[in-house]
Amino acid sequence: MEKILSVENLKVIFNTYAGTVQAVSDVSFTLDKGEIIGIVGESGCGKSVTSSAIMRLIPSPPGQISGGRIIFDGKDLVSLDEKALQSIRGNQISMIFQDPIVSLNPVLTVGLQLAESFMLHQKLPKKLALEKAVELLKLVGIPAPEERIHQYPHQMSGGMRQRVMIAMALALRPRILIADEPTTALDVTVQAQIMELIKKLNTELSTAVILITHDLGVVAGMCSRVLVMYAGKIVESAPARELYNSPQHPYTWGLLKSVPRPDKQKAALSSIPGQPPDLLAPPSGCAFMPRCQFAMEICKQPPKETVGSENHSCRCWLVDPASPYSPGTLFKEGEA
Amino acid sequence: MLQYVSKRILSLVLVLYIVITATFLLMHAIPGGPFTAEKKLAPEVLRNINARYHLDDPLWQQYTDYMGNILKFDFGPSFKYQDRTVNKIIADGFPVSLQLGSLAVLLAVAFGIPAGIIAALRHNRFLDYLVMSSSTLGISIPSFILASLLIYFLAFKIKLFPAAMWNGFSYMILPSISLAALPMAVIARLMRSSMLEVLSQDFIRTARAKGVGQGLLIYRHALKNSLIPVVTYVGPMAAGVLTGSFVVESIFNIPGLGRHFVTSIYNRDYTVILGITIFYSALIVFFNFLVDIAYVLLDPRISLDKKGEN
Numbered sequence: 001m002e003k004i005l006s007v008e009n010l011k012v013i014f015n016t017y018a019g020t021v022q023a024v025s026d027v028s029f030t031l032d033k034g035e036i037i038g039i040v041g042e043s044g045c046g047k048s049v050t051s052s053a054i055m056r057l058i059p060s061p062p063g064q065i066s067g068g069r070i071i072f073d074g075k076d077l078v079s080l081d082e083k084a085l086q087s088i089r090g091n092q093i094s095m096i097f098q099d100p101i102v103s104l105n106p107v108l109t110v111g112l113q114l115a116e117s118f119m120l121h122q123k124l125p126k127k128l129a130l131e132k133a134v135e136l137l138k139l140v141g142i143p144a145p146e147e148r149i150h151q152y153p154h155q156m157s158g159g160m161r162q163r164v165m166i167a168m169a170l171a172l173r174p175r176i177l178i179a180d181e182p183t184t185a186l187d188v189t190v191q192a193q194i195m196e197l198i199k200k201l202n203t204e205l206s207t208a209v210i211l212i213t214h215d216l217g218v219v220a221g222m223c224s225r226v227l228v229m230y231a232g233k234i235v236e237s238a239p240a241r242e243l244y245n246s247p248q249h250p251y252t253w254g255l256l257k258s259v260p261r262p263d264k265q266k267a268a269l270s271s272i273p274g275q276p277p278d279l280l281a282p283p284s285g286c287a288f289m290p291r292c293q294f295a296m297e298i299c300k301q302p303p304k305e306t307v308g309s310e311n312h313s314c315r316c317w318l319v320d321p322a323s324p325y326s327p328g329t330l331f332k333e334g335e336a
Numbered sequence: 337m338l339q340y341v342s343k344r345i346l347s348l349v350l351v352l353y354i355v356i357t358a359t360f361l362l363m364h365a366i367p368g369g370p371f372t373a374e375k376k377l378a379p380e381v382l383r384n385i386n387a388r389y390h391l392d393d394p395l396w397q398q399y400t401d402y403m404g405n406i407l408k409f410d411f412g413p414s415f416k417y418q419d420r421t422v423n424k425i426i427a428d429g430f431p432v433s434l435q436l437g438s439l440a441v442l443l444a445v446a447f448g449i450p451a452g453i454i455a456a457l458r459h460n461r462f463l464d465y466l467v468m469s470s471s472t473l474g475i476s477i478p479s480f481i482l483a484s485l486l487i488y489f490l491a492f493k494i495k496l497f498p499a500a501m502w503n504g505f506s507y508m509i510l511p512s513i514s515l516a517a518l519p520m521a522v523i524a525r526l527m528r529s530s531m532l533e534v535l536s537q538d539f540i541r542t543a544r545a546k547g548v549g550q551g552l553l554i555y556r557h558a559l560k561n562s563l564i565p566v567v568t569y570v571g572p573m574a575a576g577v578l579t580g581s582f583v584v585e586s587i588f589n590i591p592g593l594g595r596h597f598v599t600s601i602y603n604r605d606y607t608v609i610l611g612i613t614i615f616y617s618a619l620i621v622f623f624n625f626l627v628d629i630a631y632v633l634l635d636p637r638i639s640l641d642k643k644g645e646n
């Protein structure tokens with residue numbers, strides 16, 4: 001498969017009064033054409049910061065990309081100037097944000113906000129751009145789009161606004177769509193509809209999607225590959241099925257245990273005890289060690305990334321070739 | 337809309353009624369009257385005068401007479417200037433104050449808003465500090481000092497503008513700058529802080545994610561949202577500036593309405609005090625009405641009918 005995005009050793013920091021927050025450190029992954037990958041992890045692990053970095057929308061100050069490269073189309077987005085970035089944003093790479101209620105401008109009509117992309121990137125006159133906006137609303141399944149384009153965001157429901165956000169992101173058939181928890185603010189039935197819509201658009205327009213969520217259940221049905229993030233690092237990445245069937249990192253295992261699964265009868269869902277580390281002063285060793293029930297002495301040193309079969313990589317001492325244990329057996333015992 | 341307008345008119349009537357009554361009573365509660373001067377008038381002269389102006393009538397009758405005349409838009413004769421009615425005083429003075437005030441409001445808005453935007457865009461950098469420190473100056477220098485400085489440097493030292501009087505456009509420059517300084521400074525500060533607030537909103541990030549450049553981002557996505565606090569201030573401020581300022585009009589010797597505010601109180605010129613107060617109140621209510629309209633134009637979530645309810 002053809003690679004369209006490759007993130008290499010990305011590092012993002014925030015300079016705050018309290019000190020330097022290491023929000024994302026040493027994140028690397030690639031995205032193929034038309035592929036859907038998932039990024040999962042607890043709140044605050046750096047999912048949104050990673051996606052904002054790809055869009056080059058890290059607020060600066062206080063934020064800053066302090067290292068690494070983001071290669072798109074043979075160009076390194078990290079070193080592009082604002083002008084060049086503007087022609088990529090919304091055009092080649094676009095993004096759906098976490099909260100549709102506050103992500104639309106309350107004083108502009110939905111139509112103008114949609115049409116704007118065409119006016120900016122295709123230099124269409126407003127009238128033509130508005131006609132395109134109507135088509136977009138049809139595409140995302142909003143009834144009576146001719147009337148809707150004259151409305152303001154507050155006249156629409158949350159689900160409808162998120163559809164508008166998706167329509168906006170897909171306006172110019174971007175090559176990459178970053179969806180940052182596109183359904184967290186919505187109720188369950190709407191969630192399923194939105195996910196279906198993203199999937200459908202991925203097939204029809206062959207847009208590659210980075211789907212960010214902290215819900216492993218959502219990821220299962222949609223993504224070919226999953227990256228698990230913890231404290232600003234990718235701790236495990238594997239094809240979705242592989243990850244579900246044989247998680248290697250204790251954190252992934254913990255996340256999976258907390259997902260309700262219809263195929264397994266379990267009395268109670270467990271959650272991972274403890275808190276993620278303070279990113280102002282991240283531990284020098286494995287960041288998950290304090291919460292890990294399999295922690296060993298060596299975990300005080302930073303674990304190396306081990307790449308196994310099927311592109312299954314993991315940052316954990318348990319899977320180190322020298323480790324006397326195998327995660328698989330340990331987790332089975334833990335399950336019992 | 338109709339509901340809103342009728343509510344507004346009703347509240348205008350109520351406000352004016354209260355203002356008139358309160359001013360009327362306060363005026364008469366202060367000891368002395370229009371004709372108590374240092375030089376004592378002969379008792380029979382005083383009696384004649386009091387009879388002519390109905391000052392001997394019981395208070396309630398003076399009050400009802402006055403109210404009746406107001407309904408006919410007749411504010412009565414001035415007690416001080418025998419040949420002039422209050423209507424005439426307002427008709428003479430207001431156009432002058434209006435011209436001067438309009439220029440001052442225009443200056444304040446035209447410089448205050450861009451200054452605030454620039455400060456917000458250069459947050460915590462040189463231009464921001466420059467705007468913030470000049471606006472601190474603008475807020476803290478009293479207008480009579482600013483006026484004197486302007487006259488000294490721009491009228492006497494480099495003879496750029498006339499120092500006083502009222503004879504055409506060039507006479508308006510110095511007084512309108514003196515009037516505009518304070519509101520300009522306040523507007524710049526309001527604009528800066530509300531622009532900073534709006535620029536940190538999520539929908540601004542959405543716009544940038546679409547590829548919107550800096551200029552359009554400010555003009556289309558941030559300006560309307562951030563103007564609301566400024567409009568809230570500009571409405572009542574404009575009403576005040578347009579009716580003239582005693583200090584500035586006295587320093588520049590301008591025949592506007594502003595001086596009558598103060599002189600009529602010195603002179604106990606009852607009808608002038610009342611007339612000008614009513615006029616000023618009506619203007620404030622009118623400008624608040626304009627502010628409400630501006631809200632609706634700026635923010636589609638606000639509707640006039642809902643506003644009228646609170």
Ligand SMILES: Nc1ncnc2c1ncn2[C@@H]1O[C@H](COP(=O)(O)OP(=O)(O)OP(=O)(O)O)[C@@H](O)[C@H]1O
Pocket residue numbers: 014016021023041042043044045046047048049050059062063098214279
């Ligand atoms: N503007 C900022 N200033 C300082 N720190 C920040 C800023 N933005 C993000 N961070 C830090 O970066 C880290 C990662 O945040 P991020 O928003 O990427 O988390 P997330 O994985 O998207 O979480 P969630 O699931 O809650 O959306 C957090 O620890 C946060 O404190």
Ligand SMILES: [Mg+2]
Pocket residue numbers: 047048049098180
């Ligand atoms: Mg997030």
